[in-house]
Amino acid sequence: MxxxxxxxxxGRTPEVKKAIAKEVMERVAPLAKVPADSITVTIHDIAKEDWDQVVEERNHKDEEHLYTYESVK
Structure with a gap:
């Protein structure tokens, strides 16, 4: 699934991360037409000094699958 x-x-507490994961699961479930309990969420903390290298470089290599708020409005 x-x-x-x-x-x-x-910088987020484990409680906040859990709340984020729960919200993501509950909002994605009806859109994906799957039960919320079939969705898994991984949350990775990326240090600010590593952000460009870790996230932006990867995203630019896979722009076909990258969704920004602007691209989905």
Missing amino acids: PHITVEMLP
Whole structure:
């Protein structure tokens, strides 16, 4: 079933990360037409100094599958 990866800057508590994961699961489930409990979420903290290298370089290599808020409005 769907697996969603969230990458963000560090600083959120485990409770906040759990709330983010739950919200993502509950919102994706009806759109993907799957039960929320079939969705998994991984949350990676990426240090600010590593962000460009880790995230942006990868995203630019896979622009076909990259969705930004602007591209989906």
